[in-house]
Amino acid sequence: MESVEKEKAALFSGIETEARAEAENIIKEAENQADEKIKYSKKKIESLLDDAREQAEERAEAARRKILSGAELEVKRRSMRIRDAVMRDILGRVEKKLSSMTGDSNYRSVLINWITEAAVGLDAESAVIDASEKERTLFNDQLLSEAGQKIHKQTGRQVTLTLSDEQPLKYQGIVLTASDGRTAFNNQVKTRMLRNQREIRMLIYNTLFTDQKE
Numbered sequence: 001m002e003s004v005e006k007e008k009a010a011l012f013s014g015i016e017t018e019a020r021a022e023a024e025n026i027i028k029e030a031e032n033q034a035d036e037k038i039k040y041s042k043k044k045i046e047s048l049l050d051d052a053r054e055q056a057e058e059r060a061e062a063a064r065r066k067i068l069s070g071a072e073l074e075v076k077r078r079s080m081r082i083r084d085a086v087m088r089d090i091l092g093r094v095e096k097k098l099s100s101m102t103g104d105s106n107y108r109s110v111l112i113n114w115i116t117e118a119a120v121g122l123d124a125e126s127a128v129i130d131a132s133e134k135e136r137t138l139f140n141d142q143l144l145s146e147a148g149q150k151i152h153k154q155t156g157r158q159v160t161l162t163l164s165d166e167q168p169l170k171y172q173g174i175v176l177t178a179s180d181g182r183t184a185f186n187n188q189v190k191t192r193m194l195r196n197q198r199e200i201r202m203l204i205y206n207t208l209f210t211d212q213k214e
Helices: 002-103 107-122 141-155 189-195 197-208
Strands: 126-131 160-163 173-178 184-188
Touching (some): 107 126, 107 141, 184 189, 189 197
Parallel strands (some): 126 160
Antiparallel strands (some): 126 173, 173 184
8 A cells, every 4th residue: 555655656746847847848938939029029129110210211301302302493493583584684775775876876887787687688689778767867878878888798799778768667776678579687676686585695694694714
């Protein structure tokens, strides 16, 4: 009987020892798994934080670029408006300056140049000149003769010029019409400025809005 009790006690002791060992293994494994989960969670959190920081930086950079782009666009718009206003002002002053010159004795040479330019463009043997009422007072045989000589010098052709008996032009400048009435060359101030607008604007732009290097 006593031996049976000893065997039972030894069996229970072995089972208890194995159970404790198994429990310790389970606990260690659980702790290891918990540590791994903690490490994974920390890495995941760090990764998410890094992503969040990166996205925040990207959004901040995108917002900065958008703001700068908008500011640059607004500066360009304002700059263009200023340039256009300055150019309109200068062109207006040029037109007024030319208008004020009609009473100047040197204005004859301006008319001769315009007549010559129109005659070269018209390419006719004879032409009729029309001008504004104020400019008509400057026309005489001498002016027409000087214009004819200048045309001949430039083209080698003799062109007969006469003053029109039609109503004076409304605007400053001259219009040269072939005697057959089929073609005409408009050299009025407004038309001249429109015709040469690109060159005039480029000259003003280069003078005022670009760096002049020596």
